[in-house]
Amino acid sequence: MIRHLKKICFVGILLLTWPSCQTDQKNDVGFINTVNGRISVEKLKFALTHEHIMSNFGAEANYLPQYQRDSLFDQVLPYLKSIKALGVSTIFDCTTAYFGRDVNILKALADASGMQLITNTGFYGAANDRYVPEFAFKQNAAEISKRWIAEFDNGIDQTGIKPGFIKLAFDNGAPSEIDIKLFVAGILTHLSTGLTIAVHTGDNPLAAAKQLALLEEHQVSPEAWIWVHANKVKNEQLLIDAAKKGAWISLDGVKEANVAEYIRKIGYFKAQNLLHKVLLSHDGNSFPRGGKIRTYEAISKNLIPALKEQGYTDEEIDQLMVKNPQQAFAIKIRTSP
């Protein structure tokens, strides 16, 4: 009898969960890919969501970047360890392919420092499309997305290292054909993989509006989209409107010198009960084409103490630095209702 009941229960559960099992088959909800494999988003802990461990920005576009490996390690490894000592557990590396992404180096740095590092798929369409590979101009969005989906399914090159998000970028001004095409490829990749789409948009309301319209057209929720460099937006009401639709607002230019400005910006979101849509980071770079470190420590050293002085609670800090990254980046297909 009990065995029989168990069987009925099992079938019942199977039937109840069947549709969600199907949609989430290849995206375990609540998980993320680090360069060391898949982890529960709960393990992200304190996360910086927009930094560059290294990049080739300013150099020629090259699929495989040429780094001076020894000087890179000499400069970046001690810095990563110092950031870890400040309490940072995870860094999202926003350097795309052709822009200086090297997942083998990221993995070696993660192993040596203990920092959890997350890499991306996608192409960088800003900088006048300088880092967009030639073939992307000829292929259609579906063809481009196949390459990104394959990185998610099989890993990047032969490394087995999988991307944890999609990184794209729009140039200033009216959205260009190539930037739009790459964004549609990003949407198709999201619909297949559940990877969140982080897009360098900055103070370009036209590009933001276009992206939101394309998401709607493809029935993807704005919750799958991050407005990167939103700190540069002058008309902050636009950010509030986007956040209310579910979009993630990345205020990612924190420096010691602009803490007061960030206190004001964060306060603006808090006043509208939208603290749960804000992501904070520095857009730092610990190896900008071999140059000096653009630091990513002001949030820990300056901003958080200042927020606490303003009366922010530990729960609110935790919301900003732990919970929001978890929810923004959990690998999950987000269709609009």
Ligand SMILES: [Zn+2]
């Ligand atoms: Zn950046």
